[in-house]
Amino acid sequence: MWRLKKVCHKAGRHAGSQEELRLRRREKERALRQARRDSQLVSKRLLLNEDEEQDSMEITPGEQDVVRLLQQLQHSGTEKEAHLGALSKALRSPSAQLTFIKLENSMHLLVSLLTGSDARRRLLAVRCLHELSHSPHAGVASAFLPATPYLLTYLSGQSTKFTELCLYTLGNVCPDSEAVKERLLAQGIIPALASCMQNQRHSLAVVEAAGFALFQLLQTKDAAQKVIPMVLASDLPSLLLSVLTPDPEFGLAPSVECAWCLHSLTSSTEDHRVLLAQGALRKCSSLLVSLGGAVGDGNTEQGVELLVCPLLRCVGNLLPSCPVEALSAQLGDVHLVAPLCQLVFAFLQPLPALAREAAWVLNNLTAHCTESCAALLTFNLVPRLVELLPFSQGINTMVLRVLANVAHKKKEFCTRLAELGLLSAITATLKMANQDMVTLSLEVLFMMIVGSPQIAEQFVRQGGLSVLEAIQYNSEGEVRRRAAYLLEQHILP
Numbered sequence: 001m002w003r004l005k006k007v008c009h010k011a012g013r014h015a016g017s018q019e020e021l022r023l024r025r026r027e028k029e030r031a032l033r034q035a036r037r038d039s040q041l042v043s044k045r046l047l048l049n050e051d052e053e054q055d056s057m058e059i060t061p062g063e064q065d066v067v068r069l070l071q072q073l074q075h076s077g078t079e080k081e082a083h084l085g086a087l088s089k090a091l092r093s094p095s096a097q098l099t100f101i102k103l104e105n106s107m108h109l110l111v112s113l114l115t116g117s118d119a120r121r122r123l124l125a126v127r128c129l130h131e132l133s134h135s136p137h138a139g140v141a142s143a144f145l146p147a148t149p150y151l152l153t154y155l156s157g158q159s160t161k162f163t164e165l166c167l168y169t170l171g172n173v174c175p176d177s178e179a180v181k182e183r184l185l186a187q188g189i190i191p192a193l194a195s196c197m198q199n200q201r202h203s204l205a206v207v208e209a210a211g212f213a214l215f216q217l218l219q220t221k222d223a224a225q226k227v228i229p230m231v232l233a234s235d236l237p238s239l240l241l242s243v244l245t246p247d248p249e250f251g252l253a254p255s256v257e258c259a260w261c262l263h264s265l266t267s268s269t270e271d272h273r274v275l276l277a278q279g280a281l282r283k284c285s286s287l288l289v290s291l292g293g294a295v296g297d298g299n300t301e302q303g304v305e306l307l308v309c310p311l312l313r314c315v316g317n318l319l320p321s322c323p324v325e326a327l328s329a330q331l332g333d334v335h336l337v338a339p340l341c342q343l344v345f346a347f348l349q350p351l352p353a354l355a356r357e358a359a360w361v362l363n364n365l366t367a368h369c370t371e372s373c374a375a376l377l378t379f380n381l382v383p384r385l386v387e388l389l390p391f392s393q394g395i396n397t398m399v400l401r402v403l404a405n406v407a408h409k410k411k412e413f414c415t416r417l418a419e420l421g422l423l424s425a426i427t428a429t430l431k432m433a434n435q436d437m438v439t440l441s442l443e444v445l446f447m448m449i450v451g452s453p454q455i456a457e458q459f460v461r462q463g464g465l466s467v468l469e470a471i472q473y474n475s476e477g478e479v480r481r482r483a484a485y486l487l488e489q490h491i492l493p
Helices: 017-039 063-073 080-090 094-102 106-114 120-135 140-144 148-156 160-173 178-187 187-197 205-220 230-231 238-243 253-267 273-277 281-295 303-320 324-331 338-347 352-368 368-380 382-385 395-408 411-419 422-429 437-453 454-461 465-473 477-493
Strands: none
Touching: 063 080, 063 094, 063 106, 063 465, 080 120, 080 352, 094 106, 094 120, 106 160, 106 422, 106 465, 120 140, 120 148, 120 160, 140 160, 140 178, 140 187, 148 160, 148 178, 148 187, 160 187, 160 205, 160 437, 178 187, 187 238, 187 465, 205 230, 205 253, 238 253, 238 281, 253 273, 253 303, 253 382, 273 281, 273 303, 281 303, 281 324, 281 338, 303 338, 303 352, 338 352, 338 382, 338 422, 352 368, 352 382, 352 395, 368 382, 368 395, 382 395, 382 465, 395 411, 395 422, 395 437, 411 437, 411 454, 422 437, 422 454, 422 465, 437 454, 437 465, 454 465, 454 477, 465 477
C-alpha cells in the first residue's frame, strides 16, 4: 500500500521509449526528495513534457537559435506554435537561458502570449517559462517579475496540466530572487496556493505541485518572519494535513510534499498552537503508526522513508510544545511507542540516520509522558533497545536517553530495567571511547542506584567496581568527578 509510484499521474498516453523517459524523470524527482531529506536542499523541478518523443528531449544547442526564434515569434503567422515549441527546447540550454533574458522584450513577449486568447499558445508559452525557471543561474529568476501575477492568476484555471506548469515554475523561481519572493507575497501567493489546493483537491498531481511550490517558498530567506505567519493564518495547514494519507493508486508523492511543508512549519517556529489546534500531532502520529506497521511487515522499499522522515520530524517538534496534561487529548487513541520502535529496528541497517530520527522522537515522547515509558516495559521493548547500545552513528546515545527517561520517571522502573539487561549493558557502555556515552551511562547508573539501592550490589557483582575505578584515569574531568561521586557515595559505603 505504501508505495512511491515510479509512474503515477503522468501515465497513460504513450508507451515504449516515452514510458522509459517518464520513469527516469520520476526517479530523478525521487532523488531530489532524497537529497532534501538528507540535506534540506532547495531543489528545482522540471515537469516532463509528454507531447515530445524521447529523441526530441535533447537540448537544442545555441544562443543563435534563441535569437532567431524570438525574432520569428515577433511576427504573426501560422507557425507561431511551432516556434514556441522550438523555443521551449532551446531554453533547456543554460547559456541560451542567459541569452534569452538579455534580449530586449523577450519576457514581455512570452507574457503577451501567456495572456493571449489562444489556449494552445498559452500552454506553449508557460512551457517556455517553465524551462527557463529551471535555469541553474540564480539571476534568471528576477526576469520573471512581469510574469508572476499571471502565473498566480492561472492557478485558478481549469486545465490541470497548465496549473501544474504554473506551480512548478513559481516553485523554481521564488527561492532564487528576494524581489520575486516579495512580489509573490504581495500579490497573494499564500491565498492563491490555498485556493488552488482546495479547488483541485481531487487532482493529486496539482496538489503535489502546490506542495512543492509552498515548500520552496518556506525555504526562502526570512521565511520564519515573512512567510510562515501568513501560512499559519491561512487554510493551508488544514489542507496540508488533509493530504497526508497517501492514495494507494497515485502513490506517496503528494503526501511527501505536504509532509515536508509541515516539517518546515514545525521547525521554523516554537509556537505550534495553530498546528496543535488543528490536530497536526494526532494526524502525523496516526500516519506514523500505519507506516510503522507497514515497515514492520518488511515494506522498507519504494520510497516509504521519504514520507517517514518529515513525519518523524513533525511529531518530534510538536511533542515538546504540547502541555503534558493535554498530550492524551492530542494523541487520542494513537499509541506511538511500539510503531516508533518498529521504525528504529527496521531502518537500523539500511538507513541508520532515519533510525536515529525515530529514536529521537521516542526520546521526546518518553521525556514527556510516563505512560509511554510504561509502554516500553509492558510491550517488552526494552531488551531490543538495549541490544542497540553497541551501535554508533548517534543511535546508541539516543536510545540510552530513552532508557534514561524511563529510569527517571519511577523508581520501580529502575528495577525492571535492571532485570531486562540494562545494568549489564551499562557496564559495557562505561568502557566505550565515546565520552557522551560514558557520561550518559553514569547518569543512568546513578538514577538506577538511587531508585533501587540493591542495584548497586548487582553492579558490583557484575564487575562494575573495577570499571568505575578505571574511569578515574579518564581524560575528562567531569567524567572522573561523576564516577568518583558514585564510588564514594553509593558503591563503596
